[in-house]
Amino acid sequence: MIAILAIGYLLEPLQKSVLAALVLGNLKGMLMQFKEIGVLWKKDRCDCIVWIVTFLAAFLLGLDLGLAAGLGFELLTVVFRVQFPKCTLLANVGRNDIYRNRKDYSEIYEPEGVKIFRCPSPIFFANVDFFKEKLTAAVGFKPLRVLQKRNKALRKMKKMLKKGELQETPKGLLCTVTSVTDSEEELDNNRIEELNEPINTKDFPVRIDWNATLPPNIKVPRIDIHSVILDFSAVSFLDVSAMRIIGETLREFIRVDVEVYIVGAHNGLLEKLQRCGFFDEEIKPSIFFLTIHDAILYILMKKDEIFHSSKFKANMDNQNNNHYIINTCGGLRNRDPKESTETKM
Numbered sequence: 001m002i003a004i005l006a007i008g009y010l011l012e013p014l015q016k017s018v019l020a021a022l023v024l025g026n027l028k029g030m031l032m033q034f035k036e037i038g039v040l041w042k043k044d045r046c047d048c049i050v051w052i053v054t055f056l057a058a059f060l061l062g063l064d065l066g067l068a069a070g071l072g073f074e075l076l077t078v079v080f081r082v083q084f085p086k087c088t089l090l091a092n093v094g095r096n097d098i099y100r101n102r103k104d105y106s107e108i109y110e111p112e113g114v115k116i117f118r119c120p121s122p123i124f125f126a127n128v129d130f131f132k133e134k135l136t137a138a139v140g141f142k143p144l145r146v147l148q149k150r151n152k153a154l155r156k157m158k159k160m161l162k163k164g165e166l167q168e169t170p171k172g173l174l175c176t177v178t179s180v181t182d183s184e185e186e187l188d189n190n191r192i193e194e195l196n197e198p199i200n201t202k203d204f205p206v207r208i209d210w211n212a213t214l215p216p217n218i219k220v221p222r223i224d225i226h227s228v229i230l231d232f233s234a235v236s237f238l239d240v241s242a243m244r245i246i247g248e249t250l251r252e253f254i255r256v257d258v259e260v261y262i263v264g265a266h267n268g269l270l271e272k273l274q275r276c277g278f279f280d281e282e283i284k285p286s287i288f289f290l291t292i293h294d295a296i297l298y299i300l301m302k303k304d305e306i307f308h309s310s311k312f313k314a315n316m317d318n319q320n321n322n323h324y325i326i327n328t329c330g331g332l333r334n335r336d337p338k339e340s341t342e343t344k345m
Contacts, residue, residue, distance in 0.1 A: 053069070054073070082122065085120050085130075086120060087117065089102050089117060090117075090118050092109040097293035099231075113224065113226040113303075114226070114227045115138060117138050118233075122237050123237075125239055125241035128241060128245045128246065129245070139258075140224075140225075141221055143252035143258065144252045146221050147195070147256050148196065150220055151194070153218045153219075154200075154204070154208070156218055157204075199255060225258060229260075229261045229263060229296070230261070230263070232264050232265045237268075238272065238273075250283050254282050261287050263288070265288055
């Protein structure tokens with residue numbers, strides 16, 4: 001387009017019939033491409049729409065303005081693709097360390113209580129809210145809402161314990177009333193903010209199982225997962241706004257007893273997170289793994305399920321297969337510095 005605009009004044013003295021012949025000659029190839037629209041639509045609908053918009057703009061507005069309009073529309077499609085990436089849930093395919101979109105395969109394996117979430121684009125201020133929305137939709141609950149419900153339920157149970165409506169027994173807490181009237185005063189702004197803080201059960205006599213039966217009139221959303229794996233192998237960068245929101249989201253999951261692991265992050269991303277103070281007492285560098293399979297093996301060992309899962313038992317006939325080895329001698333995967341072991345499955 002720049003070349004045409006630069007030499008266009010040289011063609012100005014020519015007759016209109018000559019100019020029309022030049023235009024038709026140049027457009028002949030593009031006009032012949034109309035029969036390929038169906039093929040292009042099947043290959044990539046977005047590219048097909050860009051072609052049609054560029055052609056119509058060039059035909060109606062002229063070559064210079066039409067090409068500029070087509071370029072602008074192409075940039076909009078790029079922004080749209082980045083702002084609304086196609087996030088997916090992954091699952092194990094076969095008896096190896098390959099993880100793909102769960103919707104593309106019929107025979108898959110998903111460890112119980114584990115969700116593997118993949119974002120295939122950079123995360124920045126324009127799409128971080130979309131990323132959070134897709135993540136909460138994938139896991140099936142909003143961690144902040146669950147955290148607030150649990151803190152409210154804990155306050156009610158402490159109040160019932162003081163009134164004698166809850167009694168401590170060897171098997172747990174026994175409710176002595178059939179119904180509980182919610183007479184708690186309205187929370188002011190400061191106390192509402194406290195509902196977002198970590199759940200403090202240190203002064204509670206027993207351990208609370210939030211998925212078990214709770215006293216009457218106390219309802220807390222049930223959580224059926226214990227771990228979330230975020231595949232950041234396609235995330236090239238994070239801006240400051242994305243770091244802040246992702247950090248808040250990870251803390252919300254951790255505070256409702258859902259462990260979060262990040263895999264596939266490149267070295268530059270880790271260094272940037274450290275410089276920006278991303279890590280604290282709740283979010284530690286140990287949540288990062290090299291691959292999804294490393295994180296899965298660690299989760300299964302942590303939950304004492306690894307030796308009972310047939311999907312991850314190595315074939316004893318193939319002694320050279322090292323996909324089922326976890327080396328805990330150093331690096332981010334060293335969870336216990338006092339032990340240096342190599343576990344084979």
